[in-house]
Amino acid sequence: MNGGPVRLHAELEKRFVEIVGEKYALRLSEEIDPFVTEPRGLFGGVTSLVLRPGSVEEVSRILSLATETGTPIVPQGGNTGLVGGQMPxxxxxxxxxxxxxxxxIREIDLESNTATVEAGVILEVLQKAADEQDRLFPLALASQGSCQIGGNLSSNAGGIGALAYGTARDLCLGVEVVLPTGEVLDDLRKLKKDNTGYDLKNLFVGGEGTLGVITAAVVKLYPKPRGRVMAWAGLGSPEDALKLLHMAGSAAGSELTAFELMHRxxxxxxxxxxxxxxxPLEGEHEWHVLMEISSGRSEEEASATMEAVxxxxxxxxxxxxAVIAQNEGQAAELRHLRESMSEAQKPEGGSIKHDISVPVAAIPTFIAEAEAAIQEIVPGCRPVCFGHMGDGNLHYNVTQPEGMDKGAYLEHYRAMNAKVHAIVxxxxxxxxxxxxxGRLKREELIATQPPxxxxxxxxxxxxxxxxxxMNPGKVI
Structure with missing residues (x-):
């Protein structure tokens, strides 16, 4: 860390530490550093204390004491967030x-097709546990080896599977939440139909820890597809990709489970x-699509649909x-290309990020207008466009021109965001x-949404x- 943090009053720190025990109260800088360093390096934070409770009761006591003493609390999962929501x-x-x-993982209920999991369960662990029971938990993210379910829900994570299965919010049936007062809301219901008043859980799902701490959740599982076929296609334009999406949707319906658009x-x-x-292909192509079709009946049926499309x-x-993966190994190689795109930008220098969504039909228009806008601000900048075209979500990142100073380029962050977001x-x-x-977009949210x-x-x-x-300075 840079410099020494301002420590809590010794007596107050002692009261917090007593709740979790010395072993689970981190106070040394080398222990704290991983918790105050985030993936983009934009939001360095400082704290003198990290608490790692082992039960809901301990979380309750921590928040009760924090409310009593006015101590700000920053909930954190796997620390994979990209907007600073998990940073002090x-x-x-x-x-x-x-x-x-x-x-x-408290329970996997095969009859109701649900899993009841605690907030700290790593996403990939839940995926594998479901797979072992011949079920699918469809939330899939590049960070799934380290991100946690509580963070996924608090940020309403999306990912490749959102096209067919929705976001984290759509996959959540119930939650257990500790409120700032220390009260526990036990709403771990498995019901798909529940019309009893306000939907309280969805105040916490997507709330980024600003209203309470999700400690557990009931999430949906699905029957595991009997056939999953993946293909990579090279195209000339976003308009061609949009036509391909329409063809795939018409042929596969809900069995179209991924449709990713990528610039070259x-x-x-x-x-x-x-x-x-x-x-993945011979020759050069300006645009690429990664497409997956899943069948509940057989591999042969999924293959036949993909071949027809x-x-x-x-x-x-x-x-x-185009190429169709002939086995899971080849499919994994294709997925790896797509999942590596965020990380592969780093060696190219500074990157100005945009996590946008527009109506699917407007994607070609957005790409064309955004290209013109960013070149006006920084001539020679390099758009790095990829994302979940099937649900209208693109990661429109813009890498600095070759040879430009990184710091000088990043000074254009706000101006470029403003131009791109105005188009959106x-x-x-x-x-x-x-x-x-999080912290990154808070001011823009306040400035642009209806008062x-x-x-x-x-x-x-x-x-x-x-x-x-609760997580002050984030969201609102």
Missing amino acids: DQSGGEVILSLSRLNR RPLDFVLAHVPGAKP LGEAFETERVAD RRLGGSFSAEHGI VATELMRRIKRAFDPAGI
Whole structure:
């Protein structure tokens, strides 16, 4: 850490430590550093104390004490967030509450197709546990080896599977939440139909820890597909990709489980910087699509549907080349190319990020208008466009021109965001599709949403957290 943090008053720190025990109260800088360093390096934080409770009762006592003493609490899961929502500020007076020890899968109910899991369960662990029971938990993220279910829910994570299965919010049936007062809301219901008043759980799902701490949840499982077939296609334009999406949707319906659009540049970055990465196709293509079709009946049926879609696309000249993965190993290689695109940008220098969504039909328009806008701000900048075209969500990142000073380039962050987000709003879209608001987008949210929406959010915040201790400075 840079410099020494401002420590809590010794007596107050002692009271917090007594709740979790010395072993699970981190106070040394080398222990704390991983909790105050986030993936983008944009939001360095400072704290003198990280608490790692091992039970809901301990979380309750921590929050009760925090409300009593006015101590700000920053809940944290796997620390994979990209908007600073899991980071303390620079004051040193905020306490990090790590949920990593609440990591039990309490139940997998095959009859109701649900899993009841604690907040600290790593996403990949839940995926594997479901798979062992011949079930699918469809939330899939590049960070799934380290992100945690509580963080996924608090940020309403999306990912590749959102096209067919929805976001984390759509996959959640019930929650267990500790309120700032220490009260516990036990709403761990498995019901798909429940029309009893306000849907309280969805105030916490997507709330980024500003209203309470999710300690457990009931999530949906699905029958595991009997056949899953993945293909990679090379195309000439986003318009061709949109036509391909329509063809695939018409042929596969709900069995179209992934449709990812990628410009050639992020693929070039992966091939240049990710060891072992191989070109998926021969020749050069300006745009690429990664597509998956899943069948509940057989591999043969999924293959036949994929072949029919690509056959029509070749006949109508929407696709120039394509390859269908012949086994899971080949499919994993194709997925790895897509999942490596965020990381592969780093060696190319500074990157200005946009996590946007627009109506699917507007994606070609957005890409064209955004390209023109960013070149006006920084001539020679390099758009790195990829994302979940099937649900309208693109990661429109812009890498610095070759040879430009990184610091000088990043000074254009706000101006470029403003231009790109103005296009998004005009097209009826969102400037925060799946990464959340956190610290990065808080001011823009307040500046651009209807004033009545901001006031309603503030009323909710005051009602749930009158002492203002929950993740201050985030979202609202």
